[in-house]
Amino acid sequence: MPRPPISLNPTTLALATAAWIGAFSNWPLWQALARLPEMSSARGLVFIAGFMLAVMALTFALLTVFASRFTIKPMAAFFVLAAAFGAHFMGAYGVVIDPTMMTNVLQTNARETRDLLSGRMVLVVALLAAPPLWGLWRVRLLPTSGWRQLARNAVAVLASIALVVAIVFALFADLSATMRNHRQLRYLINPLNSFFSLGVLAAEGQAKPKGPPLAIGLDAAALPRAADAKPPLLLLVVGETARADHFSLNGYKQRTNPELAERQVLSFTEVSSCGTSTAASLPCMFSHLGRKEFNAADRDHENLLDVLQRAGYAVLWLDNQAGCKGLCTRVPNAETGDDKTLPATLCDSEGECFDEALLHGLDRRLATLPAERRAKGTVIVLHQMGSHGPAYYKRSPPERKPFTPECTTNVLQQCEHESLIHAYDNSVAYTDHVLAMAVDWLKAREADSAPALLYVSDHGESLGENNLYLHGLPYAVAPREQTHVPMVVWLPPRHPLTACLASQQSKPLSHDNLFHTVLGLAGVRAKEYQQALDMTAQCGPR
Template sequence: MHPAWLILLASLWIATACNVPLWRELLRLPELDNLRGLAFGAGFAVAIAAAVGALLTLLAWRWTLKPAIALFVLAAAFGAYFMMAYGVVIDTPMVTNVLQTNPRETLDLLNLRLLLTVLVLALLPLLWLWRTPVKRVPWLRRLFQNALLFIASCALLAGTLLLIFQDFSSVMRNHTQVRYLINPLNSLYALVDLASKPFQLDSNTLLPLGEDARLAPLPGKPARPPLLVLVLGETARSGNFALNGYGRPTNPKLAGEDVQSFRNAWSCGTSTAASLPCMFSHLGRQAFESRKANYENLLDVLQRAGLAVLWIDNQSGCKGVCDRVAQADTSNLKVPGLCEGGECFDEIMLNQLDQRIAALPAERRAKGVVIVMHQMGSHGPAYYKRVPAAFKKFQPECTSNALQDCAREQVVNAFDNTILYTDQFLSSVIGWLKAQEPRSLPAMLYVSDHGESLGENNLYLHGLPYSIAPDVQKHVPWITWLSPAFAQAGKVSTACLKQRLDAPLSHDNYFHSVLGLLHVQTAAYQPSLDMFRPCTTP
């Protein structure tokens, strides 16, 4: 077969069969529910095939053509599955998430439906491709033919877009999610964008932050140092917390504690890779996204102020946030009762915690200790794995990682069980902190990194672009617990905090609120973003 025919067949297959999520989304648009919409869809398919064909002609050489087609088809097949199954789209943050996924998270995504989809869309066509001999063309003639094909593909692309331009521009402007469904051009664009980041962002330079940081004496002049636990929730939805008005009893333990649950808190991103570095930054979401260089973060400032800082991770890492502080990884331990199936429940982070703290420098511990606990929390899609059997209260729950195969009630039950277990974990953290009161001033701040879709509008998981993501992927729980001694020493009124439970908050407030809570003085601190300041007296 002549290489040109292989390119044509591969381009048509990708533009049609591998773009089912795109065609499904276009069929939902009311403005395309007519013959004109059908003509637009046909023209759009031709445009996609032309664009893919143009790219493939650049790689249409003897040793590269079949591998290039295989790569395109495999990327399209995997992309099609995840877009169909979970309603996600593929953009730069999503590709970043994929590249940072560890083997355990990958296993959670494997299922029979994925294998069947890839088999039909990729493996069978590629088997045919590999068994098809390609006509050998002298390299000079192939160069001429490739150039001709490239020009023809570009001309076809331009001509088709001109014919459908009015509808094309309207759809792209009014339904921005569509541009992230064009398969596999979405993945290729995201990879190119990711590769260009070093040219947009100086990732080799880490700018210092808070070099003037120092601990101010607490107003109450206590004799004990502060002990603050920062719990980083994973994929928790604010709306599924009973403390925030949810109709189910997902917070029986916290309901008996003197906590403040803020109901109007919003994330910096819709994925861990986006939110975690952003919430520990001093920049705020918009400035963080447009930054030209990386800065040190909250943990660096706390450590520079003289505090002992420890990061405990029960998930997939800190995304660079904890690189310069003491760390402990509990995710791969093998403690009976706390670990099973190759991962550990979140309460493992309390195991041997006293010994971990004792290993920190004594001169820093004397000034205060900050512990960050990064939960496994509600990490999907295998929610059922995150919860010990004793906390599977809501039944029947979805016990599959193919969420679309379960009734939505089962998906919600599995997710709510993770919130119930998070309630148990946070209560256990508070219980441990109370036991430390003779030696320290304990407090806890719990904030989730982002939310989650549980089947609303056929969307699952998270990671949609922030501008089009539903609120459930951005609306996060934010819970504080201050011991009476901590509140008294810091002159923080918990009664005042309870009057501000509906005050707007976001991850932009996190950096400055932690500094304010610990009375760390630095030029990087912005009092207007400190959520505790309105309730703190001098």
């Protein structure tokens, strides 16, 4: 005879679910704690056990809010699945789930999601979610009156909070030191980290005034030019996930930049990013505010593209990634996948294109911009797919893979470290090729324009250092690999700025310089322009 189903009160079911999540679905947290040198003693083991009990109690308190006959099962299932997926990504890539990472999750498109799917993910989620989900399906809930259940839940929540307070007092010295020295640990508490981050994003969204962003550059205008001067043509290339220390222009051992080296570009070796993810860096690097003021701002502002367009320039954003994060909504823009004339070799069956697609038909796209604006000047932004992970091997075509053997999976821990580096370096070498093509395209237009190229990546990437992969750690604790980005400038031969900019190649710079330097290169001024942040300003008149 089959066993009769177990009968439980909804509060007891919440307790069982919280215990499972705390013990098993938080394994990345317990693993991170166990690696800390201060946890190697008996005192450390006591701290970990107390921390685990506190996590269970907090999860139980939150889940108990939904402990009724009609809501506990679906909410418990939601908690279990959220924790299982969170555990996989934190454990597999060494990331944490904070508001910035949650922003990345919410803005991830179908192509990026596909790159994150793997057999390992299915296995981890099944191991962490299948047993409790089976138990939820099998268990029978005991009937109880609404008021009695409400009273039971209230007592359970108060008892849980009291237990957490008691644990905090008992372990306060160790807890305060650990949280102060290893702040990222708070974003490993699963799935409370996800719920907290969603709450922060919702609160921030409500706090910001509704309506369009604040206008900037209302006085923007092009600087006077000589009668025979040619209009500027600036190609601004936004790289993706590129590390400065993997550019051979900066001394890296692998020849990842052979084509750019032949074109005598200037490489700036000490550039820091605004953030550690596209969602954080991209809006910040196009802002006039700088990283600190941008993150503290309680109102959205227009950006660099608006200022250039307000100055009368032709502006175009071309995207080969997950969109412009709202930057290009007020200027002409297009995505590579929308071009039906692209050769089949540049895009796969699912619509993902190699970065060469950004240059395909560029003359045709340029000709669609208003002629009167092009006569003043043109700025084209190319947003690359670059070295977007974890499927680095997809970012370079088969005929452009100088480094082998190459890791060909998105489960990075399964790769030999050398093959992982090869896959990443192949993507950097392909970016080198695309940038070289862009330089050649600009060279062919010197007769009727004053061309220039500026390339800078949005953020860097961890490639297994300290068991960290990908990017997105909170900026305050992010390793240099995630914030040290490459920046490259090309100018025509004998350009008056070349020698001056060459002297700044080892100067500490950041994304804060981008807004003002682009205005400098384009010959545009507005009240938001800061001369001190313009790399070209100290070079004198030209």
